[in-house]
Amino acid sequence: MASHSAVLSMSRLLSPFRGGLLGNPTKVFGTTLTSHRNKTLLTGDNIPPPAKYGGRHTVTLIPGDGIGPELLNHVREVFRFSCVPVDFEVVHVNSALETDSDMDNAITAIRRNGVALKGNIETKHTLPPSVKSRNNVLRTSLDLYANVMHCQSLPGVQTRHKNIDIIIIRENTEGEYSSLEHESVSGVVECLKIITRNNSLRIADYAFRLAREKGRRRVTAVHKANIMKLGDGLFLQCCREVASGYPEITFDSMIVDNTTMQLVSKPQQFDVMVMPNLYGNVVSNVCAGLVGGPGLVPGANYGQAYAVFETATRNTGKSIADKNIANPTAMLLASCMMLDHLQLYDYASLIRNAVLTTMNETRLHTADLGGQGTTSEVVQSIMRIIQSKGQLISEF
């Protein structure tokens, strides 16, 4: 911020000479400096929470398909029970339609409210290739460039590996997910993977700032630059450039196949990991599996102005939909992350503690963790714990 104001004051000094040779220096320096400075969005804490009206926030809710609707209903139930000052604007997206009007409505709603909580929208293969994956369209239109996932071993969950604590930051908009494909000759399909310097710098910057904020010691970049020399080579180079600005954080890199091998044998060696889109998909799913499964880990997608929260592994869960056996933990923890983003910290910690107590102390587990509980039993237990802690009374 200091240099920006220095430039501005300099321009004011020089304004009598504006008509002459020098012109307005802010026009020259201004754009590059300001565009970088506006990226103060770290974990979303610096921008004022949007859509706060009458003391209540409005959040877009996209139920999605599969287990999404039922889990989000439980989230709403818990929020109502805890008197959380959040109103949900529900937007439905029909995955069977070929037109984009549903998605456009959803994206407009998120632009309006700034924050969203969503379930996964199914992608039907039977539709023609021009109908892109709706989740992907949402991420790219809103430029949600960072996908953050924090994998932590929970004491109440039985896993093969213990003491895992990894933050995974995955580039969310480009890479292999550019959806640029063509069939130039019949029987030969080309798919383009795009890596740009700007996006790589952006995600590396986000990763290092997050690491610094959370007090992490080491950032590992995951890549395949021995094969894709230009593409992943560029990504790696950008990471190295950003790393030089953070001397207290160790930076190293690892090839993706070695990474997966190390993850299944010694996952405790990893701290913060940053990577392009596809490797992020693989590594985040491996880590989610290591800590106990898709029902436990929440994920967040951050952009410059918007934030969307969902489960980390983005499963539709069609086979377990409407059977009351899905694990509500991931979605509830994602809603707590959303409350943190809206700066409603007290409510967030209340609900989070209740969820973790149910998981670790009362050990009420759903079927995916090897337990006998149903979704509603787990949610009832969570609400009981919230009630015992004393509901938050508003200040009026």
Added chain:
Amino acid sequence: MAGKAWRSAIQNLLRQWGFSFNDMEKTKAQELSQVVGVMMRESPQPRTFIRGMQTVTLIPGDGIGPEISSSVMKIFEASKAPIQWEERNVTAIQGPGGKWMIPPDAKESMDRNKIGLKGPLKTPIAAGHPSMNLLLRKTFDLYANVRPCVSIEGYKTPYTDVDLVTIRENTEGEYSGIEHVIVDGVVQSIKLITEQASQRIADYAFEYARNNQRASVTAVHKANIMRMSDGLFLRKCREAAEKHKDVKFTEMYLDTVCLNMVQDPTQFDVLVMPNLYGDILSDLCAGLIGGLGVTPSGNIGANGVAIFESVHGTAPDIAGKDMANPTALLLSAVMMLRHMGLHGHAKKIETACFDTIRDKKVLTKDLGGNSKCSEFTNAICQRVQDME
């Protein structure tokens, strides 16, 4: 053989040799007699060798390569397997026109013997020529990389009861190496999926499942994002599944496979996938059973060529010190014996190896013991001879 089976056998053979069929049903009598004539002349080497020695090209490799190759040769000698070794070197030489190629005697030996065993090769940096593995792959058109991952009883990992096979397309996909800088700061990398290669690998996967008594084949893809490319791969897999109704076929997203693999690897059997996913998943599965030091691997090529190799590095720091672990190369050699149909010898050597590891008396350093490579080899030889 019944008429239809005979015709489909000839069609398969023709397809292997590059003839393509538009109309499956109408095979002209002239073509048929032509094919029969070719078959009579060709007399392909039968896979099941009943008598006589089979010659195999051996490429020792660099670093620890020579030691582990001699270990394997010693064990084979002790077990009296009917294998004759022909050692060849594959340092790249520059042929006419400046094109890099492997030495002609190595190529000729491989073409003659059709089966090869390869140790680790050094990847040169800034030597001007591509990696040797890439060169071998291009020379012999090694289109399928097969990696069976079976938990080793004596070597404890957090995962027990792993028994799966990953079959990876080895020639195209994300590793086509086609990259461009479009504008300064924007790089484009091209992933190529062709119908021919996808069909070849899908057919091979089902053939492998059938020949090795495997129950199901799972295609791993990301067709929700890469609709056209992985969609094409998936279509070819579905077509191959139609032709092999006795093997169960499922398809699964890459992320779901990763998620389930680390939680419960027993639910997977044979996995078939394009190049990049195969690279990541095969190394993931190798990590489940204990790493690259104990994982066998085989590359299947066109024209019946098969090269079996150990996938670990050359380990220059322990080269020549008699500390290397020959397990990976030994298990690859066992895979080779199975490929050639010598199941009895394969079972004998494999059992000896696993028993030695389970015993834990003589183990090399990476397996947790502190014996020498030669002691480990001798222990296995002793066991093999005791089994006679």
